[in-house]
C-alpha cells in the first residue's frame with residue numbers, strides 16, 4: 001500500500017486535521033480516517049491511503065460506461081478505484097482498505113492506454129475523487145480524452161483544479177430529493193448540483209446517469225424534477241441515461257419516464273432495455289431521424305462531422 005500526503009486539508013491543534021476535499025469536511029483525530037476511509041490522519045498529516053493503488057484497469061467500449069456522445073464505439077481504458085465518500089449511514093461493513101488493489105503508478109496508466117490504443121481514459125467507480133492525488137496525476141499525464149464518472153460530491157476548489165485536464169463527466173445522480181441524500185448519506189444534494197453547474201460553465205461535456213430506485217413513485221417524481229433541473233441549468237442537449245437494475249417488470253414505466261422527459265424538451269434520453277433499440281439510439285432533435293443506431297453488438301453512425309444529414313449539429317465529442 002502506498003500513501004501520499006493529501007492535498008486540501010488544514011492542520012489543527014493536538015495533531016487533528018480538517019479535510020477540505022469534500023463537503024463532509026471531516027475533522028480527523030490522529031490515527032483515524034474520515035468518512036471515506038481513504039484519507040487518514042497519520043501523526044498530524046492527512047494521507048491518501050490508496051495512492052497508486054487502484055482496483056483494476058481494463059479496455060471497454062465507451063458505450064459500456066453509459067457514455068453515448070463521446071467517440072461512439074471507441075475503446076476507453078477504464079480505471080476503477082476503491083472507496084467512496086457517499087457511504088451509507090451505519091454501514092459498518094464499508095472498508096475500502098479490504099478491497100483487492102493493484103500497484104499502478106499514474107504514468108503506467110497512460111502507457112497502458114497507449115499500449116492498448118485507447119481513445120481515452122475514464123476514471124470509473126467507486127468514487128475516483130477521493131483518490132484525488134492519484135487521479136489528478138493520471139489526468140495530468142494523459143493527453144487523451146479524459147473522462148470522469150462521479151457522484152459529484154466534492155468541494156469546488158479541488159474540482160476546479162481537475163477541470164483543465166478533463167473533457168467530460170458522467171454524473172451519477174441518486175435522487176432529486178434532498179432528504180434522500182441527507183437521510184442516507186449525510187450529504188447535501190445542492191453541493192452536487194452546484195458542481196454540475198460549475199462543470200457546465202467550464203464547457204465540460206456532461207452526461208447524467210440516473211438509477212431508478214425500487215420505490216417507483218418517488219422515481220417518477222424524481223425524473224420529472226431532474227428533467228426540469230437539467231433543462232434550466234445544463235441545457236436540453238445534456239444526455240440523460242435512465243437505468244434500473246431490475247428492469248424486467250417495469251419496462252412500460254421506464255419507457256413512460258423517457259417519453260415524459262423527452263416531451264418536456266430533453267433531446268437525448270436513453271434507456272437500455274432488451275428489445276428496445278429506440279432507447280439506445282440517438283435522434284436528431286431537428287428532423288427526428290436516427291443519427292446513431294445502437295443495436296446489441298453493432299452501431300450505425302450516420303453523423304458527418306458531428307452533424308445530422310439535415311445539417312443540425314448533434315452535441316457531443318465526436
Ligand code: SF4
Nearest residue numbers: 019022025026034036
Ligand atoms: S474526502 Fe473523505 S476525509 Fe475528506 S472530507 Fe470527504 S469524506 Fe471526509
